[in-house]
Amino acid sequence: MPAGREGNPPSQWSACGMRWGIQGRTMLGYIGRRLAVAVPLLLLISFVVFAIMHQLPYDVIDSFSRPDMDREALEALRERYGLNDPFLVQYGRWLWGVLHGDFGYSLVSRHSIADDLLTKIPHSISLVLPAYLIALVLAIGLGLLAGANRGRPTDTVIDTSNALLISMPPFWFALLVMYFFGHTLRLFPIIGMHSVGRTDFTDFALHLFMPCLVLTVAFYPDLSRYVRSSTIAQLGEDYVMVQRAFGANKREIFLSHVSRHVLLPIITQLGLALPMLVTGALITETIFAWPGVGKYFADAVNTFDYPVVMAVLLLSAALVIIGNLLADISYRLADPRVRLKGGVS
């Protein structure tokens, strides 16, 4: 496969468009093909989520009815909210609501889930984004370094540490960090995002340090490995040999040529990381009581708060699909070879 030389295809969906046999050489055509795949998938996911919700032992009216209400009142409520309508009608109504931002109400707090999410998503982003970016920068730097010095001590150290870090359960690391920095050294606060009543950046940064550290260590090794193997693959390419023949030194080759080829697929990694911004820190948020979407979801699971669980699931699945879409499109935009040649893929 032509695209296979750079490593894996940008996402597992490159071949999707090919499978449908839709041809086209323009950028718009490409985007159109992608959307034609993504939108039905989104609908399918929403359908499956709704089908599961329908099976769960709860009803929409549980959010605001009481168990001791009499039967007639409950029946009236059921009619009013269309719970006796056919399945597809209910699905359509629910989907309409979701597209208008109505995710229903929590069974436990009776609060609008959409409102809760609007508050919590920025909290999650403020934790995950810095961690991911730091991990990315470290991974690129160390990955390139390791790839350039393959087989030598630098590479061995970086590669072995990657292998060790990948094997380390992130929640275990979180406990160790909490114990060491929080209990023993007493350097950082360990609850939540702010001390009460304080909204300044210093306070936020202190609260951010430990969970961010844990997340960075969780993100880093996979990215680092990816960059390293990508670098090694690139160094075996013909153009590197040609450059060497021309007398370019290693530094030049790296800075001007290899890094570009290595960093290009990273763009797709960023797209794939979109869902992580929202739900990628589930464990970390739970351990450090960070008020984000991950903790919201975990608490909902512990209290059997089905509407919240399904809403977050739907949101996350949608983000996965959108992330893939963005990854594919941005890869196409960024890679001049693909863009200029207008190749089929």
Add this chain to the structure above:
Amino acid sequence: MSTTSLRRRPAVKSKDQAFTFGRRWVAALLTPQAISASTLLVVIVGFTLSAPLWGINPDALDLDSMSQPPSSEHWFGTDGLGRDYFIRVLYGGRVSLAVGLLATLTGTGIGVVVGLAAGFSSPWIDGLLMRIVDFFNSLPWLLMVMVVSLLLKPGIGTIVICVGGFSWMSVARLVRAETLSIRERTYVRYAVYIGQSRARTALWHVLPDALPTILVAASSSVSGAMMSEATLSFLGRGIQPPQASWGQLLQIAQGSLQQLPHLAIIPGALIMATIYCLNVLTNVTRQAMEAGQ
């Protein structure tokens, strides 16, 4: 060579291939890193398997000696209910490893079946199966698993279904790619030409050739499955008390982190060590496979 013999026996090539693959595997194993990793793994697995032999009951409550630090009587001390921690770690290891293996078998099994079917059938079925793979790939893994665990009762069976049921996709892709390339080989095309049924061909000819790839995928799956089980149990949706697993022991250890940090350090270190050794062995297998290509 008669046509009937082709129908009854697998291709001779496969046996040779298995032998040479085995030799390459051993060759790749004989590096200091791989040897120490496999030794460590054998020791860990050996210890966990020996759990019943120590004669200590992991569920026996002893409310007079709760939360004791390590001593000569209790090598790892006791937990909050007076149970001997050493034996609970051993039994927990059995559960963690068993779940990892079972989940891998399930996931790999599904993946192999789907991959073979996709690679060897008509384009229509291939398209449909790959569409299903795309769908499963779109689901956020951890969230999906927690939702399924809400619907089913938490326990070993549920974890195996959850982890296995959401980890087969990459195996399916790999097997499909392998199948697509293997099916072009002469002896496979010949088998199809002479009328051997597709299923039989897939089983006797394609599968053995794809075995190295499957082994690599499976061995990397095991470490993934173990990490998944530990994560689920840590979040409370996995192995339920009084049964122990390393992840579950970690969850309970949170409460006494300050006084008895070893309750958290030991299971976590064991998870890390086991997964690391498994990853090293996966690399060994991968090297053996690549060396043959």
Add this chain to the structure above:
Amino acid sequence: MNTIKTKIAAALTLGLLLTGCSANDNGGDGTVTPPETAATQNAPTSTKTGTFTYAISGDPSSTNAINTGDRWGLTFANIVYEQLARVDATTGKTELVLADSIDTSSDGLTITVKLKPGIKWSDGEALTSADVVFTYNTKAVKDNGAADALWIDGKQIEITALDELTVQFKLPSYSAAAISGIVTETFIIPEHVYPAGTDFSGNELPSYVGSNGYKLDEYKRGEYIKFVVNDNYHGTKPAIANLVLRIVSNADTVKAALQTGEVDAAYVVPAQIPDLTSSPVTVYPYPEGRVAYVGVVVPKVPNEKLRQALFFALDRAQIAKAAWLDPNNYELAYTILPPSNAWATTDVEQYIQDVEKAESLVAESGVANPKLTLGYSGGDLQAQAEVAVIQAEAAAVGITIELVPNDNYYDEIEKGAGSAIDLFIGGYIMGIDPDAYGGLFRSDGSWNYFSYGNADVDAAFTAGAAARTDADRHTAYDKVQRLIAEDAIFYAIADNLKIIAINDRIGGIDQAKLVSIYTFEDFGKLTEK
């Protein structure tokens, strides 16, 4: 220059800027505080911060003072509102709060309450008898969920305002429990704040205006509830300007926060006490008159022999020890009333552990391989210990218990026959007067989690309320305890002391008074040293 690298650098800077922006939920740029090292920020300092931070384990289930019945909801109500009078749960003494005097007629059917003059709501309006009448009439509406105490034998107690400061309660028939039933846990809410047609059956009110020393400033769901001093308070103004209830559900996080001084007070469990010895924190165990128990959802376990078998399999001494460690932290309980309660009797089936009897009862029950589900709060350390012991003891006689950790299990068991949970770990504090316990065990009780109905028990409760002599009341309530024990729907474990850890920089604890449920009788009496 490599454009990709520039792009990445730009993205990084943007990311960091975004982080800074999103840190402030109140909008506006974050202002950097004067330089302080991390150490001084977290170490408990002797400088006054003007805030008392109290960690609570979850959001109040209901902030609606009319029907709230959970610990944090009641704590909230007790901070913002006031009652006519207070009855101490352990001593039984009545203390006047809003009332100046309470007079009961000789036939016990009329209670006249005179309010203290000059009391204002936090918004400046005067508190009058109209507010009292409004509050009680709203509470008497059955749909609002807390009307039990205001109905005797199917008839509502009438409440009228005689003048600006006098309220009269007319009982339809005699009730010995009347006074404690009428004045306890009825927080007076203002009439003028709520438009006609406001729904009082839910968990929230549109606004919260009270008469107590603190008024609500801000409630951030899932994070904190902030109170500030009520300048219109009729009593001594609270010494600490700000009161914050910080919601932290994780017990370990709470413990760590106590150690670093991030919170000033929190409930702790016995297992956490050793971790706090090196911190500037003192632990205060105090009795609450609580009963910890194992409850049965009766429609789910209809086989009486099986229930009895389970109870005989259990050993409350072991369960209590696993949960609360030191015998000084608890007192074993045998009936629905706490052992310290004057009305408790031990002349009931106590279900002292008898493994053989349990096994034979299992056989008699006719259920092969009995399996029961046990619901409890997964995050509660004590409950975890209790269920582990219960599970082991039940397994020893052949009953398999499946644990169902569900932080919201009360919603599930309230479904009665439709509940997924058969047994549950519970605990309640109902005060001294046994009539209050009717809410749990009467077939029409508002908090009948057991879905239990026994006409004889109902009759005994009614008899106890109507009895005119103590001896008659004792007879009636002894009967209640005996019947409930026979029916094997409730297994009492112990009365466990509540342990609160308070930072040494906080003073006035004796004046604020540690009480059951509300934590402090009066948060306003706390001081910073």
